[in-house]
Amino acid sequence: MKPAPFSYLRPTTLDEALAALAEHANAKVLAGGQSLLPLLSMRLAAPAVLVDVNRVPGLDEVRSDEDGVAFGALVRHAALERDADARRVQPLLGRALRLVAHPTIRSQGTTVGSLAHADAAAEMPMVLTLLGGHVTAASVRGERRIEADDLYVGPLESCLEHDEMLTGAWVPALPARTGAAIDEISRRHGDYALVGVASLVSVGESGAVESVRAGYLSVSDTPLVVDLSEAFADGEMSPGNLAAAVEVASAAIEPDADIHATADYRRHLAGVLTRRVVAAAHASLTTEGVS
Amino acid sequence: MTDTAHETHEVDLVVNGAAHRIDVPARKLLSDAIRQDCGLTGTHVGCEHGVCGACTVLVDGTPARSCLMLAVSADGRDVTTVEGLTEPGDRLSPVQQAFKECHGLQCGYCTPGMVMSAIDLCTHHPKSSETEVRALLDGNMCRCTGYQNIVKAVMMGGEAMASGQPIKTAETA
Numbered sequence A: 001m002k003p004a005p006f007s008y009l010r011p012t013t014l015d016e017a018l019a020a021l022a023e024h025a026n027a028k029v030l031a032g033g034q035s036l037l038p039l040l041s042m043r044l045a046a047p048a049v050l051v052d053v054n055r056v057p058g059l060d061e062v063r064s065d066e067d068g069v070a071f072g073a074l075v076r077h078a079a080l081e082r083d084a085d086a087r088r089v090q091p092l093l094g095r096a097l098r099l100v101a102h103p104t105i106r107s108q109g110t111t112v113g114s115l116a117h118a119d120a121a122a123e124m125p126m127v128l129t130l131l132g133g134h135v136t137a138a139s140v141r142g143e144r145r146i147e148a149d150d151l152y153v154g155p156l157e158s159c160l161e162h163d164e165m166l167t168g169a170w171v172p173a174l175p176a177r178t179g180a181a182i183d184e185i186s187r188r189h190g191d192y193a194l195v196g197v198a199s200l201v202s203v204g205e206s207g208a209v210e211s212v213r214a215g216y217l218s219v220s221d222t223p224l225v226v227d228l229s230e231a232f233a234d235g236e237m238s239p240g241n242l243a244a245a246v247e248v249a250s251a252a253i254e255p256d257a258d259i260h261a262t263a264d265y266r267r268h269l270a271g272v273l274t275r276r277v278v279a280a281a282h283a284s285l286t287t288e289g290v291s
Numbered sequence B: 001m002t003d004t005a006h007e008t009h010e011v012d013l014v015v016n017g018a019a020h021r022i023d024v025p026a027r028k029l030l031s032d033a034i035r036q037d038c039g040l041t042g043t044h045v046g047c048e049h050g051v052c053g054a055c056t057v058l059v060d061g062t063p064a065r066s067c068l069m070l071a072v073s074a075d076g077r078d079v080t081t082v083e084g085l086t087e088p089g090d091r092l093s094p095v096q097q098a099f100k101e102c103h104g105l106q107c108g109y110c111t112p113g114m115v116m117s118a119i120d121l122c123t124h125h126p127k128s129s130e131t132e133v134r135a136l137l138d139g140n141m142c143r144c145t146g147y148q149n150i151v152k153a154v155m156m157g158g159e160a161m162a163s164g165q166p167i168k169t170a171e172t173a
């Protein structure tokens, strides 16, 4: 199928873009188009107006400092994945981006577009939530910062107002004595994952495990982060504690069945990945050195 | 607001070095504009939602799914399609020659997309490992070959581009 007709606007300044969004109630932002174009072609979306923001200047910068990584709305997945400073400051970014779609999609799709798209099967909304990052939304009414925890309200639904667009996002640096890992299982490389898990494991000065958190893909309506620390109360990264962590995770997730996997299978995968990814995040502390 | 159903846009594209000025509705996909308005049917269209990779072209030198870009968004951009790879004297480019030598195609439906995806890798990372080639092509589907010969072809094409040596063909060998 082909997209339904729409009007097309291509603002060349942010103010113009925001004015267009304010003027047209049924308008959508077009960034990389890697999620929106399929929706238009399948006629799952039929906005009256598309506001193509690709020629708005100043939105394609990645800035990293010791506190975190900020990236603009037009930073492509591939550019963020390649950015050496961003990878050093927050290694989970690059590791997660490698799992997003295929190289050709990553060279066009934007990471902020993925955050706006609010898909609980997508890696980056979950990573933003796990890391405790935020996004910046702008409209003719002004600018506001939205914490990841407040951004996602339902399936494919964020709390953005129709006249708002995201101008950028920020994630904090990986804290000291913290390891990060991500892994997922998908039917083919680059497909949306059946289940994915990312984890942050922090240890104290003695090396005892202090905090274990994990983010889950495709097992809930909105990006889900579960605190697994209680399973590691004795500070050990032991098989017994990992099994206990799987129990904690299993109680928190609510996978659905679809044509690709039953709910039980997803639950099983979530357990396998929890064990694998938490152990990998912990192991990365020793293999990569503590910074 | 203009009448959406009849709104058209004048779009300037440089396709394989030739300038095209086309008049298209906003909803026209770049893939359709290349095929219908520019008359270049080497770019194939399979799924039209970004999954199969058959429609891959280079936009400003970067691989892109032409079914996931509006023609109007590509205004002023430089597009390379599979037709643009042909070398002087109507010779196939090294990557295309390698597909031929390695039997990297059967029905040929996926081939333009495979070749356009491979061009980027062969140009920028000609010495890629098999794992890297497979990772690059993981977004391109082929229903015929079973992929082995496509991977071989991309590796051969990359080597030929790196060394500048022509590929030994059945005719030249």
Ligand SMILES: Cc1cc2nc3c(=O)[nH]c(=O)nc-3n(C[C@H](O)[C@H](O)[C@H](O)COP(=O)(O)OP(=O)(O)OC[C@H]3O[C@@H](n4cnc5c(N)ncnc54)[C@H](O)[C@@H]3O)c2cc1C
Residues within 6 Å of the ligand: A028, A029, A030, A031, A032, A033, A034, A035, A036, A037, A038, A073, A099, A100, A101, A102, A105, A108, A109, A110, A111, A112, A113, A114, A116, A117, A121, A122, A123, A124, A164, A165, A166, A167, A190, A191, A192, A193, B049, B050, B051
């Ligand atoms: C075959 C295929 C496989 C894929 N696999 C994966 C995968 O495994 N994991 C994954 O995470 N993604 C996957 N994707 C999606 C891809 O990551 C997209 O790039 C991303 O989801 C959206 O970014 P975009 O820039 O392309 O946004 P667009 O498609 O342009 O927009 C998507 C939505 O976000 C809105 N939007 C975009 N930017 C803004 C903004 N700045 N402010 C407000 N709203 C905005 C749009 O209005 C639209 O509703 C896949 C896509 C394809 C085609």
Ligand code: FES
Residues within 6 Å of the ligand: B044, B045, B046, B047, B048, B049, B050, B051, B052, B053, B054, B055, B056, B065, B066, B067, B068
């Ligand atoms: S036709 Fe574009 S990816 Fe299938």
Ligand code: FES
Residues within 6 Å of the ligand: B104, B105, B106, B107, B108, B109, B110, B111, B141, B142, B143, B144, B145
């Ligand atoms: S050769 Fe037929 S689809 Fe690849």
